[in-house]
Amino acid sequence: MNVYEVFLKKDGREEFRHVGAIEAATEDLALVLARESYARRAEGDLLWVVRRNHVISAEEDFVAPNADKPHRHHDGAAVASRRKAARESSSHKVAESADEVTH
Amino acid sequence: MREFLLAFADDEHLMGQQHTEWIGVAPFLEEDLAFSSIGQDELGHAAMLYELVLELNGLETSDPAISDPAIDKLAFGRSSSDYRSCHLVEYSTRHWSEALVRHWIYDTFEELRWRLLIDSTMTPLASVTSKALREEAFHRRHANALLDKLLEAPEARARIAAALKVIAPMVPGLCEPVAGEAEALAEGVTTGSIADLLEPLTEAANRRFAQLIDCGLVTTGFIGGGIIGGSQTDANSSDTNPQDYSHASSGRTQRSEFFDPLMTRMREVLDYDPTAVW
Amino acid sequence: MARSWETMQEFEAFLNEGGLVEANDDMPDPYRQAVFTFIEMHANSELMGGLTERDWIPKTPGLRHKMAVLAKTQDEIGHGHLLYMVAADLGIKTRTQMLEDLFAGRSRFHNVFHYRAVTWGDQVAIAFLVDAAALLSQQAVFKNCSYGPYKRILRRIIAEEGFHMRLGEDRMMRIAEGTPRQRQMFQESLNRWFWPALQLFGPDSKPDDVLLRWHIKSERNEVLRDRWVQKFVPMLTGYGFTVPASELRWDDETRRWDVGPIDWAPLERTLAQGGPDSTRRIAEAADNWQRTAWVRAALSDGSDTASNGVDHASHMAAAAPV
Numbered sequence: 001m002n003v004y005e006v007f008l009k010k011d012g013r014e015e016f017r018h019v020g021a022i023e024a025a026t027e028d029l030a031l032v033l034a035r036e037s038y039a040r041r042a043e044g045d046l047l048w049v050v051r052r053n054h055v056i057s058a059e060e061d062f063v064a065p066n067a068d069k070p071h072r073h074h075d076g077a078a079v080a081s082r083r084k085a086a087r088e089s090s091s092h093k094v095a096e097s098a099d100e101v102t103h
Numbered sequence: 104m105r106e107f108l109l110a111f112a113d114d115e116h117l118m119g120q121q122h123t124e125w126i127g128v129a130p131f132l133e134e135d136l137a138f139s140s141i142g143q144d145e146l147g148h149a150a151m152l153y154e155l156v157l158e159l160n161g162l163e164t165s166d167p168a169i170s171d172p173a174i175d176k177l178a179f180g181r182s183s184s185d186y187r188s189c190h191l192v193e194y195s196t197r198h199w200s201e202a203l204v205r206h207w208i209y210d211t212f213e214e215l216r217w218r219l220l221i222d223s224t225m226t227p228l229a230s231v232t233s234k235a236l237r238e239e240a241f242h243r244r245h246a247n248a249l250l251d252k253l254l255e256a257p258e259a260r261a262r263i264a265a266a267l268k269v270i271a272p273m274v275p276g277l278c279e280p281v282a283g284e285a286e287a288l289a290e291g292v293t294t295g296s297i298a299d300l301l302e303p304l305t306e307a308a309n310r311r312f313a314q315l316i317d318c319g320l321v322t323t324g325f326i327g328g329g330i331i332g333g334s335q336t337d338a339n340s341s342d343t344n345p346q347d348y349s350h351a352s353s354g355r356t357q358r359s360e361f362f363d364p365l366m367t368r369m370r371e372v373l374d375y376d377p378t379a380v381w
Numbered sequence: 382m383a384r385s386w387e388t389m390q391e392f393e394a395f396l397n398e399g400g401l402v403e404a405n406d407d408m409p410d411p412y413r414q415a416v417f418t419f420i421e422m423h424a425n426s427e428l429m430g431g432l433t434e435r436d437w438i439p440k441t442p443g444l445r446h447k448m449a450v451l452a453k454t455q456d457e458i459g460h461g462h463l464l465y466m467v468a469a470d471l472g473i474k475t476r477t478q479m480l481e482d483l484f485a486g487r488s489r490f491h492n493v494f495h496y497r498a499v500t501w502g503d504q505v506a507i508a509f510l511v512d513a514a515a516l517l518s519q520q521a522v523f524k525n526c527s528y529g530p531y532k533r534i535l536r537r538i539i540a541e542e543g544f545h546m547r548l549g550e551d552r553m554m555r556i557a558e559g560t561p562r563q564r565q566m567f568q569e570s571l572n573r574w575f576w577p578a579l580q581l582f583g584p585d586s587k588p589d590d591v592l593l594r595w596h597i598k599s600e601r602n603e604v605l606r607d608r609w610v611q612k613f614v615p616m617l618t619g620y621g622f623t624v625p626a627s628e629l630r631w632d633d634e635t636r637r638w639d640v641g642p643i644d645w646a647p648l649e650r651t652l653a654q655g656g657p658d659s660t661r662r663i664a665e666a667a668d669n670w671q672r673t674a675w676v677r678a679a680l681s682d683g684s685d686t687a688s689n690g691v692d693h694a695s696h697m698a699a700a701a702p703v
Binding site for chain 3: 001019020021022023025029037040060
Binding site: 022023024025026028029032033035036037040 | 133134136
């Protein structure tokens with residue numbers, strides 16, 4: 001028997017999601033058994049099974065340094081505050097230019 | 104026509120019932136879930152087929168409060184002699200190997216049987232058929248995936264051969280039509296006789312169980328006459344030889360010894376208070 | 382590779398901040414053992430629940446009704462499966478060892494599954510009262526559970542238990558609106574199952590309960606038990622059934638139902654002696670397990686799954702959003 005990790009996807013709506021694991025003797029049995037273990041109510045319409053020991057996993061802190069990269073996160077706060085300041089200092093100009101556009 | 108539909112419905116009903124007897128006690132948990140689902144599918148087919156019988160009688164079946172009790176009357180409330188099930192589905196298995204072999208044989212047959220109805224002139228039957236066929240593909244895949252692996256192992260092979268010895272003689276009865284089939288053929292409700300399915304079913308079985316034939320555990324004619332080679336000790340141990348079901352049961356009008364005890368058990372709560380709605 | 386904690390204090394601080402532990406973390410042994418024992422008992426209970434129900438499935442009154450009941454029992458077996466998978470990844474016992482310990486009477490499950498379902502009414506009472514009690518406990522565990530794989534699988538289990546409770550309630554209502562014989566049958570079932578269902582929550586939690594301290598459970602047993610009482614007592618009396626508690630009273634001041642003192646003696650007897658019906662069910666399951674050993678042997682080619690890359694387990698599980 002091998003352990004297989006089971007993934008389901010609701011087509012067009014979400015990414016494949018890990019839902020659990022099963023034990024199975026062959027690939028075809030893994031698919032057949034995964035269906036009734038995890039998708040009895042059609043919880044997904046696409047199904048993957050992956051042998052657990054075929055998964056290549058990175059060590060725990062492999063990704064961690066990337067949690068501290070603020071320069072990759074332009075969340076718009078800076079832009080919003082600049083826009084606000086600009087609006088307040090020259091609101092009439094903005095309005096004029098908007099009028100020009102509508103004309 | 105009623106008898107024609109009932110024969111299929113009764114087969115599906117009892118087959119579903121038999122499969123679900125394994126809930127909680129299958130060989131491993133994943134298999135427990137899969138086999139129970141297959142049993143539920145067969146019960147669902149039975150309910151749809153009983154519903155078609157009711158529609159023949161002019162009953163409006165869109166309201167479950169009306170149709171469900173009427174379905175239950177057909178499923179549980181007829182006299183034994185009015186049922187048209189085959190002996191294969193009435194048989195209570197003693198071993199999981201028998202349940203597996205019967206599952207493969209029944210579902211291989213069932214798929215062929217549905218195919219005869221896909222172009223039925225009875226439109227609701229044709230639509231039930233297309234739903235059922237979608238489910239059947241999974242049933243067959245499940246049985247085959249298990250057998251692919253199990254037939255590689257010597258002990259499992261011997262046990263499956265012993266199970267075939269019990270199940271195979273009941274197969275001609277499975278392919279035996281009811282008297283009402285002639286009418287269904289004449290009206291285009293079905294496009295062929297289930298009697299003609301014995302040959303393709305036998306061929307498929309010879310291919311499926313070729314490893315057993317190669318090992319001399321069974322002969323190629325194992326379905327037709329119940330002739331099994333290698334008469335050494337039974338791998339399923341202390342079994343006494345079961346009743347021989349190879350005789351035809353005259354248009355499915357005879358019930359086997361297993362039928363009455365099963366029906367009594369299934370009716371226990373219904374009989375407790377016949378006026379009750381549960 | 383995995384996370385580790387220098388001291389128990391550090392680990393507990395992690396838990397108190399809402400940290401989720403994953404299967405391949407280097408968790409303290411007492412925590413690992415406590416989580417494992419808890420999940421194993423939950424898994425056993427699901428399976429034993431399925432075996433309690435299985436006796437009555439063939440007798441289900443109605444074909445479509447039977448399909449619904451089968452789907453429910455199938456879910457219970459499925460929950461056992463999910464939980465055994467999660468428990469096995471803790472590396473204390475394999476799935477096979479857990480099942481064989483259960484079948485040999487060496488491991489525990491909820492007291493309620495020691496009893497026999499005597500009538501069809503019992504089957505409905507279990508689906509209604511016991512499933513509701515189980516659901517309340519599981520919701521409380523899910524809410525704040527510190528063990529990630531268990532928390533994730535509980536979400537699915539809870540969703541399915543919701544189906545079961547509604548099925549049970551639907552069937553109970555049909556009986557309540559039904560014939561005198563039906564109502565009498567269900568009243569007798571209530572008399573048998575009310576107290577065992579209530580005792581599913583167990584005695585009052587001890588102040589030093591590590592399950593609470595480590596956020597495996599999030600609420601005290603007595604709190605959950607009371608929640609169940611407040612919901613089910615009015616529901617049952619509302620449908621015209623009698624709650625079998627001689628000292629039952631409505632407290633006008635607290636505006637709560639009080640079922641009176643709880644007699645724990647039957648529960649203790651059950652736990653000590655193995656229960657009135659569990660021995661038979663376990664023996665039957667053990668016999669089937671042994672009789673189907675050839676299937677597992679043929680499928681496994683003689684190898685066990687014990688060391689099948691357990692290290693990957695939590696990485697995979699961690700990928701699933703909660």
